[in-house]
Every structure is written in C-alpha cells, then in structure tokens.
Amino acid sequence: MVVFVVAVLASPQRNGELIFLSLSNLGNVVRAVSEIGIIAIGMTFVILIGGIDLSVGAVLGLSAVGTAILMVDNGWGVLPTVLVVLLIGAAFGALQGVATAVIGIQAFIVTLAGLQVARGLARIWSGGVGVPIAYGDGPQQAPPSFEILRGSINGVLPVPAVIFLVIGAIAVVVLRTTAFARHVYAIGGNEKAARLAGVPVTRVKIAVFTIAGLLTAVAGIIHAGQLSQGSPNDGIGYELNAIAAVVIGGTSLAGGVGTMSGTLAGALLLGILTNILGLNNIDANIQLLITGLVIVAAAGLQKLRRTVT
Amino acid sequence: MPDSAGALVSMRGITKRFGGVLACDDAELSVRAGEVRALLGENGAGKSTLMNVLAGVITDHEGGITVAGRPCRFRGPADAQAAGIAMIHQELDLVPGLSVAENIFLGREPRTRLRTVDTRKMAAAARAQLAELGVDLDPSRAVGSLRVGEQQLVEIAKALLSNALSTAARVLVMDEPTAALADAEVRLLFATITRLRERGVAIIYISHRMEEIEEIADRATVMRNGRVAGTVDPRTATRREVIELMVGRAEDEQFGHAATTDHGQVLLEVRDLAVHAGRPRPGRTDPAGIDLTVGAGEIVGLAGLMGAGRTELLETLYGAAPVGRLTGSVRLEGRPYAPSGPRAALARGVGFVPEDRRGSGLQLDHSVGHNIALTALRSLCTAGVVRARRERRSVREQIEALAIRAASATVAVGTLSGGNQQKVVFARQLLARPRLLLLDEPTRGIDIGAKAELYRLLQRLAGEGIGILFASSELPELLGVCDRIVVLRGGRVVADLPRHRADQATVLAAAMGSAQGAGA
Ligand SMILES: Nc1ncnc2c1ncn2[C@@H]1O[C@H](COP(=O)(O)OP(=O)(O)OP(=O)(O)O)[C@@H](O)[C@H]1O
Ligand SMILES: [Mg+2]
Numbered sequence: 001m002v003v004f005v006v007a008v009l010a011s012p013q014r015n016g017e018l019i020f021l022s023l024s025n026l027g028n029v030v031r032a033v034s035e036i037g038i039i040a041i042g043m044t045f046v047i048l049i050g051g052i053d054l055s056v057g058a059v060l061g062l063s064a065v066g067t068a069i070l071m072v073d074n075g076w077g078v079l080p081t082v083l084v085v086l087l088i089g090a091a092f093g094a095l096q097g098v099a100t101a102v103i104g105i106q107a108f109i110v111t112l113a114g115l116q117v118a119r120g121l122a123r124i125w126s127g128g129v130g131v132p133i134a135y136g137d138g139p140q141q142a143p144p145s146f147e148i149l150r151g152s153i154n155g156v157l158p159v160p161a162v163i164f165l166v167i168g169a170i171a172v173v174v175l176r177t178t179a180f181a182r183h184v185y186a187i188g189g190n191e192k193a194a195r196l197a198g199v200p201v202t203r204v205k206i207a208v209f210t211i212a213g214l215l216t217a218v219a220g221i222i223h224a225g226q227l228s229q230g231s232p233n234d235g236i237g238y239e240l241n242a243i244a245a246v247v248i249g250g251t252s253l254a255g256g257v258g259t260m261s262g263t264l265a266g267a268l269l270l271g272i273l274t275n276i277l278g279l280n281n282i283d284a285n286i287q288l289l290i291t292g293l294v295i296v297a298a299a300g301l302q303k304l305r306r307t308v309t
Numbered sequence: 310m311p312d313s314a315g316a317l318v319s320m321r322g323i324t325k326r327f328g329g330v331l332a333c334d335d336a337e338l339s340v341r342a343g344e345v346r347a348l349l350g351e352n353g354a355g356k357s358t359l360m361n362v363l364a365g366v367i368t369d370h371e372g373g374i375t376v377a378g379r380p381c382r383f384r385g386p387a388d389a390q391a392a393g394i395a396m397i398h399q400e401l402d403l404v405p406g407l408s409v410a411e412n413i414f415l416g417r418e419p420r421t422r423l424r425t426v427d428t429r430k431m432a433a434a435a436r437a438q439l440a441e442l443g444v445d446l447d448p449s450r451a452v453g454s455l456r457v458g459e460q461q462l463v464e465i466a467k468a469l470l471s472n473a474l475s476t477a478a479r480v481l482v483m484d485e486p487t488a489a490l491a492d493a494e495v496r497l498l499f500a501t502i503t504r505l506r507e508r509g510v511a512i513i514y515i516s517h518r519m520e521e522i523e524e525i526a527d528r529a530t531v532m533r534n535g536r537v538a539g540t541v542d543p544r545t546a547t548r549r550e551v552i553e554l555m556v557g558r559a560e561d562e563q564f565g566h567a568a569t570t571d572h573g574q575v576l577l578e579v580r581d582l583a584v585h586a587g588r589p590r591p592g593r594t595d596p597a598g599i600d601l602t603v604g605a606g607e608i609v610g611l612a613g614l615m616g617a618g619r620t621e622l623l624e625t626l627y628g629a630a631p632v633g634r635l636t637g638s639v640r641l642e643g644r645p646y647a648p649s650g651p652r653a654a655l656a657r658g659v660g661f662v663p664e665d666r667r668g669s670g671l672q673l674d675h676s677v678g679h680n681i682a683l684t685a686l687r688s689l690c691t692a693g694v695v696r697a698r699r700e701r702r703s704v705r706e707q708i709e710a711l712a713i714r715a716a717s718a719t720v721a722v723g724t725l726s727g728g729n730q731q732k733v734v735f736a737r738q739l740l741a742r743p744r745l746l747l748l749d750e751p752t753r754g755i756d757i758g759a760k761a762e763l764y765r766l767l768q769r770l771a772g773e774g775i776g777i778l779f780a781s782s783e784l785p786e787l788l789g790v791c792d793r794i795v796v797l798r799g800g801r802v803v804a805d806l807p808r809h810r811a812d813q814a815t816v817l818a819a820a821m822g823s824a825q826g827a828g829a
Contacts, residue, residue: 177694179686186683189672196629196669197684197737198655256674 030161033271035219037164040245041171042212044263050188050255051107055114056216060235062122063220068131068230071142078146086217093213097206122232130231149225160222168264175260188255248298317342317511322372332358334535340511347522348515350532351756352728353714356515360482364396365389393479397468401460405453410435413467438466443497457665458489458615482513488753491614491782517756576776577603581637594618597800603776610791611780618800619780623747627661628654660743664750670734673723677715678704680722685740707736727754745776
C-alpha cells in the first residue's frame, strides 16, 4: 500500500496526468510481473513446507522452448501444445518431489541439479538457439489464436495479467481453506510431528513440487507468447526474483509461516518498483541497487511487525 | 514469613506480562544458602517465568533482585551466571547436531595451548559428570539421537558443570528436572542435590510430583495466577493443604479408580513381537519378544527403567519406529495388524501421544486450534475444504474438556506453559476418536489438578471401551490408574501384574531385575 502511494507520488506526468495511474500502465505493471508472480505462487507452497525450488527459471526456459518448437516445428495446435508443456512442467516438478520426499535429498540440492538438467534439456531440444514464433496457418507458423497472450481484454487488462490474477485468487483460497494447505503448513512447522499426526507427508511434498513445476510451465507458455519466441536461455535468474517476492510477502524461509496474499503483494511490489524506476528513466544498474535495498527493507519490516505483535 | 535478612537471593515485586497475559504478578521469593526450595503451582501459574527472570532469560520485568544483599539488574543469562545463578530449563534446549560433550560445554569450551578446543578434556569431564548422575552415555553421541530422559540428564549435567566451574556457584534452579526420568535416575539426582546443599548451594526445585517434594525440599512455595500463594513445610503440610494453596479451593488428589474388573474382548494382542534392525542402533532398545494384551476398556500400564524399551514398543505399535524386520504377530480387534506408518495406524483407530512434545508433538508456531485439529482434519472437511465453524466447535470442546489454559484458540502453542502444551498434544489425538490409545509419558509436566483430570478422562475413555496402553516413569500414577501393569526390561516383558498384585516394591524389583520380580 505504502509502495503504491510512493509510486503515485514519484510518477512522472504527461499532459498533466500521472502516467503511473493510467489504466494502461497499471495493466502493464501486472502484465510485467505475471510470469514471476505465477512462479512465486508455486514457490510459496514449496517454501511453506520448508523447501526451495531453484529449478523454476530453467523450467520456464524449457517450457518456452517446448511451446515454440511444438507449435512451429511440429505444427501442433494450441491445446495439445499447452497440455503437453504443462505435463512436462508438472512431471519435472513431481520428479524433484520424489527425490526430496522419498529419497530424502535436500530440496536445495535436488532443484539445483534440476536447474542444470532443465537448462540442458532446453538447449538440446532447441539446438541452442531461440525458436521464433511467427503466426499464420502455413508450415513453420503457430496458430494465430496463440497470439491472444499478447492481447488484452477491452484493451485494458492484458491476458497474462488476467491469468496471474485468477491463479492468484484460487491460490489464496486454497491456502486459506483446504486441508491440503493445513498439511503444507504442518509439514513446514514440524515435519516429524506432522508425520506422527497422520499427515501424508510424502504425498503432500510431491504434490507441492508438482504444483510448482506446473505453474512454472504456465509461466513459460506465457513467456513464449509474450515474446513470440522460445529461447533456451529464457528465465535465467527468475528463481531469485520469485523467492524475493515470496520473502517480501512475509513467508519464512524456515517454512510453516506465510500467506499467499503476501506473496501476491510481494510480486506486485517488485513490479511497481521496476515500473516506476523505468518511468523515471533511472539507470538500469541503479535500478538493481535500489531493488536490492527494497528487498532487504521489506523483509526487515516484516520481521519488525512480527516481533511487535 | 520468610526472613529476607539471611537470604542469599531475594526477588521482590516481580511482574511480567506477555501481551495480555499476566504471567507474574508482584511475585516474591527469597532463598537461603544450603536450602532446597520447592516451587509449586498449576500449569501456567508463572513458575518458569519467575525463574527465567532470576536466570536473566527475561529482562523486561518489573521488580528487583538482590543477591547476597546487593541489588542486581541482569541484562542477560551471562550476567546471572556471573552472579552465580544457573538454571536447568524446563524445555530441553540442546543443539541436536552437536555431541553430548559439545552441548555440555557450549560457549565455554576448554582450550588447548594452541587455542583449539580441547576435545579430550571436554569428553572426560562430560563423562565424569554424567557418571555422577548414574548414566553411562558416550559423550561423542549426537544429542539428537538421545531419548528425552537422556537429554534431560545432559541438560542437568550441563547446569551442574557450569555451577561447578563458576567461582561463585550459589543458586541452581531446576525446572521440572525429573519430568522424563524414572525412579532410579531420580534417586541419583537427589544424591547430587544433597551434596550441593551441603556445599551451601541454594536449590530451587520445580516439580509436579508431590512425593519428590516431600522427600527433598526444606520448604515449598506455592504460586497461583502469577502470585505467591504461600510457603509451607512440605513434611508437615498435608497434600490437601498444598493443593488448596495451588488451586485456591479444597480438592483431593485422587486417582479415579476403575471399578470394572471385567473387560470386554481382547482389543490388542501382541505375541512374541520382536524388531530386528539390520545394524545396531545406539541407544535404542527394540522389542525383543514381547507378549502383551490390552482389552477393550482396559488401562494397561507400561513400567520400566530408562532404556527398557517402552517408547520403542509404542512406536513400533504405531508404525513410527525406524525400519526393521518384524517377527511375531500383532492382532487388533481380531485382525492382523502391521501398520506401515502412523496413517495406517490411525486408520485402524490407534492413537499415539509421543513423549517429546516439542520435537515430535507440536507445530509450535501454529495456533492451538490448528494443532488440535490436525489429525482429525479429514472429519472436519467437506470436499477437502475445512469447515471453519465445525472446526471451531470441535476445538472448543477439546479445550474445555481438557481445561487447556490459553488466551484463545488462535494463539501460538509455543506461548502456552509446558503442561498446557502437553494437553494440546492429547487433544489432537482425542479428536480423532481412537479405539486404542498409546500414551508415552502423557502426564510429563502436567500439574496435579490436570493430572487428576487426565486420570478421570482416561477412566471415562476406558468406560467407553477404548483400550489404553500407558507408559509412565511415575510409578504411583501407574499403580493408581491402571488395571494391569506390564514391566519391561531390555525389550522384554519381565512381569505382568494385575492391579491387586502390583505394588511399588514388586514393580521396581522387576524393572531392576531382582529375582523376586519376575513372577509373571
Ligand atoms: N513467551 C511467552 N509468550 C506469551 N505468553 C507466555 C510466554 N511464556 C509464558 N507465557 C504465559 O505466561 C503464563 C505463565 O507461564 P509459565 O511458563 O511461567 O507457567 P508455569 O508455572 O511454568 O507452568 P508449567 O507448570 O505448565 O510449566 C502462562 O499463561 C503462559 O501462557
Ligand atoms: Mg514451567
């Protein structure tokens, strides 16, 4: 909230109006964070069970490459492409879940390895170069209906932003009300006690990593659509931005404590920050610096608030 | 009136609030050198809080402390230690990944001439201190692999050693040091206390076990609702008087005696149960041929010394033991029973209250309500969604039934007093409506009133046909509550005594392996 006000105050003007508050700019902010935001939603579940997923950036790259190749090179329709890419993301997450939950390797190690594997797969599949997506009905062209990801509803709300907000809303409700969510929290709070209390720990952990993989694939498809290409080098460093959004949102890296609405706010905060710095033509390197400071400040505020109450 | 003139330590007007909770309310306490002072009170009366103030753990309190006549204001535990005050904390705060010796010397490791840690000296001193307490523990073992009782002894050794090393060793606070200890270990601890008392150390001893206090304490101070309700001589005061001071009204300490001797059909039948671990597991006593039955509506006590294999047996029956090959047979309600894990056990109606509430019982950061509802969550859901109202009602019922003292169901369990945390673990199991309850030290740290309530509750559950297997290191409660007492030693049953044949001497003799005990 505070950030929003600051953003309004810091907004440059055009024709006497605040650019920041213009509908198209606000839509733009949400569109810009939609990929990181969707990934951060999955990341929230993973961090809540006391895990971490470092593979998401690479899986996003793999999904974007897959989307482009299946439609352009293999001539698939939109629906089968999307389904298969989602399946790939989910399966990748599930495998990482099995490695952590069943074999018991630490999530950090598993997903660090997963990062390498997914990046490698993306490079092999694409031959190491980006696959551009051209639209049309001919060979080597993607179905025009896929271009919807570049469009917006009523010319105001970009489609990726809508997808992000819908998934976000569902995730908020799921985490607030379901038994599954209680199990997620219980595992993060005390895994041994959760197991003794009859929580299906292994199953929940695998499900959580699967959700993270699935949502990352969603972000990858959006990424391919927005950029009209799938490059094996897409999504580098996204895992850190997603983790930052979750932590700014007040979720503890130790697990067991946090909310989904916090994550959504964290993602939006990062988006607003980038947007306002961009509108003011701040140098990109200075932008990095400021973003870093804001992350620390936000996390510090969270900590303060928790100790006060 | 306690005379504060000759007092070694005196605390006056101590008040401490946690949010809305008044934990200590103008409390005062003075102890003399060479005195053993018992501190009594219900769960949540403020005993631990008052002692945490004395030990410098809590610093934002009102009121003052004088040590040997000099006013002190501690800014942290180190200040208190410098003034000669050491404390054994109620909740075990050891570092699980470090060894026994490293834990005992944490923060004051002996150094060699090269300024590296002198591990040899550390191990030797740790071993000697533990031997004095009668435990033969390898000082290099990781604390995380120890049983609760053993951890408690390590904690005691740690405080004793700090006391011995300190030049100004004057006061030793023990907050429920025996809650997880069996009789033999308690004897050795008392011998140590007696030695310290002769050296002029003042000892403040918190316990919910009246027998211990009558035996060891010179005076007993009772707290109620954060205030000191009175100080009595435990040898002359009757239990009735003490309990009246504690709860503010007259009430008898009572074991709800089961009238029934005729129990329904056999609920649990264990025949020659043994666990064969591939490799030896240090510190574990796996079942090595156990025969045991529990009838519907029967309360069976499990007695034995530390390391007798009580916890291991209960864990095996709950499917919570580390993997190993099982032999023998277990039947539950006539059908074969071999749970693959806690979920399978719960599905067959078997519940378990583990002994280590913080380590394996609770999500400390989470609310009381969420903790209580966890096991029975499925029954509070429609299509995977938790029904908030149904959950609130069930939680409230359990809070009332067990008289859990919490500001509300939404506060974090970690902020409750020790005894109330234990009740939350219990409530979680009861909400799942088990047919067989496995209890491992369920009264650890629970006050007399709550214990009596718990015994009544067990009787009521038994009356409803629930079978109960009740492991405890407190013999009087087993003798008072159980229909039958099974004594374990070395993972085997060494005695199976019906109530009328069980008494303290017989059970102890069997547990320690004297000849006359094995009359099963
Ligand atoms: N860190 C804390 N935050 C909030 N409330 C607390 C905290 N510590 C203690 N309390 C509250 O203060 C009161 C006194 O607690 P305390 O631990 O001193 O009780 P106690 O007499 O030691 O009980 P027990 O016999 O169960 O150990 C309780 O109501 C407890 O809930
Ligand atoms: Mg206490």
